[in-house]
Amino acid sequence: MLSVALPKGRIAEQTLEIFSKIFGSEFKFEDRKLIMTKGEFKFLMVRNQDIPTYITEGAADIGVVGLDVLEEHRCDVLRLLDLGLGRCKVCIGIKENQRLDYSKPELKIATKMPNITKNYFDQKGIAVKIIKLYGSIELAPLVGLSDAIVDIVETGTTMRQNGLKVAEEIMTSSAHLIANKNSFITKRDEILSLYHQINSIIQN
C-alpha cells in the first residue's frame, strides 16, 4: 500500500486534476472524508502546511507540497519532481508610498513564514522582529502592526487591492512531489511507477 498526502488549499485543484488523469474521473474525496482508497493506494487529504510532517514522520510515503512550505519546514525529505503548478513568489511587501528602510534599528515583519523570513534577513545582516500571523498578512502594515510583510504573491491582486507593493522577491515556488526517505528504499518500485506516470502527464 502506498500512502499519498494531497494538499488542501491553493494547489489542491490542479493536483487532483493530475491524479484524476491517472486514477480516473472518480478521483474525488467524498464530502468531508479525509481518506480515499484506490486499489493499492491510500490518499490523505492534508492541510498544505502539514504535508512535510506527514512525510517526515512516515505517516504518508509521498506527497505534493509547495516549495515555500518545504523551505519553511526545513524537513529531511526527498524532492522527486517539480510539478510546475501553483507557481507563486515569496515576496517582501510594503505600503505603496514607502520603501524598505534598512536604516531602522529593527524592522518589524509580519509573516506566516518566520523561518524563510529570518533566513533572508540574517543573510543580509539585517535585524528584524518577526510577527507570526496565520493569514490576512497584508493587513499588518495597514494598521501599524508591522513595517512590512513577507508573503506569497500569486496574481498580485491581494497586495494591489490593499495598497501594497512588492519591495523584494525572496524565492519562487511551485508544487513539488516529495517522498519519505525510508519509503523510497522500501517502496521504491511503487513510488517510481507513480513518479513516471505523473511526470508523463506534466510533460504533455
Ligand code: PRP
Ligand atoms: C495567500 C497569500 C496572499 C494571497 C496572494 O493567501 O497569503 O494573501 O494568497 O495571492 P494573490 O497574489 O493571487 O492575491 P491565502 O489565500 O492562502 O489566504 P490567507 O489569508 O490564509 O493567507
